[in-house]
Amino acid sequence: xxxxxxxxxxxxxxxxxxxxxxxxxxxxxxxxxxxxxxxxxxxxxxxxxxxxxxxxxxxxxxxxxxxxxxxxxxxxxxxxxxxxxxxxxxxxxxxxxxxxxxxxxxxxxxxxxxxxxxxxxxxxxxxx
Amino acid sequence: xxxxxxxxxxxxxxxxxxxxxxxxxxxxxxxxxxxxxxxxxxxxxxxxxxxxxxxxxxxxxxxxxxxxxxxxxxxxxxxxxxxxxxxxxxxxxxxxxxxxxxxxxxxxxxxxxxxxxxxxxxxxxxxxxxxxxxxxxxxxxxxxxxxxxxxxxxxxxxxxxxxxxxxxxxxxxxxxxxxxxxxxxxxxxxxxxxxxxxxxxxxxxxxxxxxxxxxxxxxxxxxxxxxxxxxxxxxxxxxxxxx
Numbered sequence: 001x002x003x004x005x006x007x008x009x010x011x012x013x014x015x016x017x018x019x020x021x022x023x024x025x026x027x028x029x030x031x032x033x034x035x036x037x038x039x040x041x042x043x044x045x046x047x048x049x050x051x052x053x054x055x056x057x058x059x060x061x062x063x064x065x066x067x068x069x070x071x072x073x074x075x076x077x078x079x080x081x082x083x084x085x086x087x088x089x090x091x092x093x094x095x096x097x098x099x100x101x102x103x104x105x106x107x108x109x110x111x112x113x114x115x116x117x118x119x120x121x122x123x124x125x126x127x128x
Numbered sequence: 129x130x131x132x133x134x135x136x137x138x139x140x141x142x143x144x145x146x147x148x149x150x151x152x153x154x155x156x157x158x159x160x161x162x163x164x165x166x167x168x169x170x171x172x173x174x175x176x177x178x179x180x181x182x183x184x185x186x187x188x189x190x191x192x193x194x195x196x197x198x199x200x201x202x203x204x205x206x207x208x209x210x211x212x213x214x215x216x217x218x219x220x221x222x223x224x225x226x227x228x229x230x231x232x233x234x235x236x237x238x239x240x241x242x243x244x245x246x247x248x249x250x251x252x253x254x255x256x257x258x259x260x261x262x263x264x265x266x267x268x269x270x271x272x273x274x275x276x277x278x279x280x281x282x283x284x285x286x287x288x289x290x291x292x293x294x295x296x297x298x299x300x301x302x303x304x305x306x307x308x309x310x311x312x313x314x315x316x317x318x319x320x321x322x323x324x325x326x327x328x329x330x331x332x333x334x335x336x337x338x339x340x341x342x343x344x345x346x347x348x349x350x351x352x353x354x355x356x357x358x359x360x361x362x363x364x365x366x367x368x369x370x371x
Contacts, residue, residue: 013371016327020366023333023359088334092294098329 022084029081036074061123068124075116083108131216132157134208136166138178139221142228150219151175163196163203163211167220167232180232187346190280193287194232195221200287202346223287239283239300246303246331247322252315261315273312276305276354278347285341285351297330301341301351304332308354311361323362324371332358 047057061067083105090101134155142148153170164182171178182192187205194203196211197219212218226234254261263270285301286292292300299307307326310316326332332355341351365371 012328013324015329016324016331016362017366017371019328019331019333020359020362020371024363024367027363088336092291 025080026084029077032073032077033081036077058123062126068120071120072117075113075120078116079109079112082112134166135217137219138170140231143230161208163206163208163220164192166208166218167203179230188280190282193223193282193284195223195287200284200344202282202284205346223283225287225292236283239286242299242303243306245325246299246307247318247325248303248306250310250313250316251318253317263314269312269314272357273309276309276349279305279349280347282346284344284346288340288344290338291334291336295334298334299326299330304358305349305351305354308357320370323365326358327362332362
């Protein structure tokens with residue numbers, strides 16, 4: 001009985017710490033995203049100011065490690081930020097159980113990472 | 129209908145096994161009439177079976193909160209003139225997010241149980257033999273505590289909170305605001321236990337910062353700020369491994 005009570009308390013504490021961690025990861029990723037979105041939009045406006053073709057874009061991005069690193073960070077921040085918000089939506093609007101919502105979020109993280117980093121690779125790698 | 133009569137719809141029934149429905153009443157309009165005056169008139173002059181709750185009538189006890197024209201309000205300090213529709217209609221329902229006992233009276237148990245779950249009770253370490261604790265009113269902690277201590281427990285914030293509706297186990301704005309005042313009370317010795325109690329799935333991290341509680345609080349308290357403070361404090365404690 002006591003052990004059951006202890007494990008229930010431990011589970012509640014683990015949940016509390018996990019929630020606190022998710023909260024600050026979402027905060028930190030939001031700060032990174034705010035910066036990335038501004039740079040991304042400004043970069044687009046600046047890059048296409050005189051009209052731009054796909055070939056010209058690829059000529060600038062292929063082999064550009066700074067470009068690849070920036071968008072890899074952008075993708076990483078999305079992969080952290082989006083799933084944490086989706087957990088709340090899945091719990092509150094779709095009424096999913098906590099474990100299901102968590103696994104769904106993990107799957108979204110994996111999906112965002114794979115798709116996002118594949119896209120970064122696609123415009124970075126020469127001849128990709 | 130004329131200017132001297134209010135068309136009032138009041139929620140009746142709604143207890144266990146009763147679906148409840150609105151019933152219409154015509155109430156004489158008076159100067160400086162409050163919503164509580166309207167409900168009292170209905171009970172005393174039109175239908176003595178109407179159940180509702182009030183005590184002080186001056187905005188101190190926190191027992192007369194109801195949903196008036198769709199918004200949670202303290203009815204004793206809400207003038208009819210301020211809330212009545214252009215068509216002279218007034219709709220009065222029980223507070224949302226709480227089970228209805230009968231008519232306009234809600235079961236407040238869940239609301240106050242959550243204050244206990246959020247460790248809303250002061251726990252000091254001194255005895256009556258000790259000298260008074262000296263707390264400077266200028267410290268940020270004391271100012272943060274002062275900002276929230278005038279809560280009268282009316283549950284207007286609780287009835288206005290969408291997160292309570294979505295997550296019935298969410299502690300709610302009032303309990304979390306209470307916890308925040310105690311987290312900032314330098315005399316209290318249960319800080320860590322309290323931070324644990326307000327973190328987690330049902331705690332401060334579930335708040336979406338929509339601010340309905342702060343907008344509707346009749347005492348002008350900002351539970352949204354209190355909850356944001358709890359989020360920061362809990363996160364810091366979690367990073368330091370103190371949780």
